[in-house]
Amino acid sequence: MIKVENLHKSFGSEDILKGLNVVFEKGKTNLIIGQSGSGKSVFLKCLLGLFKAEEGYIYYEDKAIQNMDEDQQRDLREEIGMLFQGGALFDSMTVEENVMFPLRMFTKQRKKEMQARVDEVLSRVQLEGAHKKYPSEISGGMQKRVSIARAIVNKPKYLFCDEPNSGLDPKTATVIDNLIQEITHENNITTIVVTHDMNSVMEIGENIVFLKQGKLVWQGDSTEIFKTDNEDVTDFVYSSDLFKKIREVQNKEG
Numbered sequence: 001m002i003k004v005e006n007l008h009k010s011f012g013s014e015d016i017l018k019g020l021n022v023v024f025e026k027g028k029t030n031l032i033i034g035q036s037g038s039g040k041s042v043f044l045k046c047l048l049g050l051f052k053a054e055e056g057y058i059y060y061e062d063k064a065i066q067n068m069d070e071d072q073q074r075d076l077r078e079e080i081g082m083l084f085q086g087g088a089l090f091d092s093m094t095v096e097e098n099v100m101f102p103l104r105m106f107t108k109q110r111k112k113e114m115q116a117r118v119d120e121v122l123s124r125v126q127l128e129g130a131h132k133k134y135p136s137e138i139s140g141g142m143q144k145r146v147s148i149a150r151a152i153v154n155k156p157k158y159l160f161c162d163e164p165n166s167g168l169d170p171k172t173a174t175v176i177d178n179l180i181q182e183i184t185h186e187n188n189i190t191t192i193v194v195t196h197d198m199n200s201v202m203e204i205g206e207n208i209v210f211l212k213q214g215k216l217v218w219q220g221d222s223t224e225i226f227k228t229d230n231e232d233v234t235d236f237v238y239s240s241d242l243f244k245k246i247r248e249v250q251n252k253e254g
């Protein structure tokens with residue numbers, strides 16, 4: 001569980017995050033959505049401790065990062081798995097070397113132990129045959145699965161995903177979303193996904209936080225988002241032609 005209390009972040013005279021209060025629940029896919037420029041990335045960077053907020057607290061379980069010393073912050077970073085936009089794999093490393101990288105960085109495990117864990121996570125993301133391949137030799141969807149395997153190899157308590165579907169076709173995007181959700185449930189991880197993608201909202205939106213100009217203006221799940229009268233949310237949801245048409249049909253049917 002990650003709890004945010006009255007979080008404020010500004011750059012110069014510009015207030016970006018304006019007093020956010022929110023709980024991201026354990027074992028759930030928590031989504032941060034909102035229009036471009038609403039502050040999603042800045043919020044994510046505050047959660048990761050990359051930006052310092054001027055005011056407010058971010059609690060990981062019962063400990064606020066603002067009150068952690070450097071050792072505690074380092075320990076916390078080891079509990080966080082990160083799925084970067086675009087995957088961010090090392091091109092010069094094979095799939096298994098990419099996945100093993102965090103184990104080499106953060107643990108003192110023996111080679112055999114590391115290899116067993118790499119095999120386990122690659123099998124979990126259904127990439128058994130890809131160990132010796134390079135990222136350029138596999139598809140975008142497979143690259144995303146390698147990134148997921150790398151993000152979970154250290155058994156994180158928290159998983160952050162920045163636009164995990166960017167660059168994927170809708171069907172592959174759904175496979176990736178479902179994989180993130182399954183892994184979240186299986187391992188009871190607190191997962192936070194920043195996304196623009198309405199398909200993700202529908203597929204895995206268990207706790208959706210909607211930001212507008214640095215404020216939380218709506219929170220709910222993937223069923224509630226289609227019932228809300230909040231105009232900011234409906235503008236966002238029905239901004240795609242497909243969803244507009246669905247709404248017209250729903251309205252006609254009464």
Ligand SMILES: Nc1ncnc2c1ncn2[C@@H]1O[C@H](COP(=O)(O)OP(=O)(O)OP(=O)(O)O)[C@@H](O)[C@H]1O
Nearest residue numbers: 011014016034035036037038039040041042043196
């Ligand atoms: N390092 C920075 N210095 C100054 N201003 C910044 C910095 N990073 C972000 N901002 C500003 O903060 C605001 C929110 O940006 P942010 O990137 O969080 O939006 P976003 O919701 O993630 O948008 P998008 O969906 O396009 O990625 C913008 O006005 C942006 O210009």
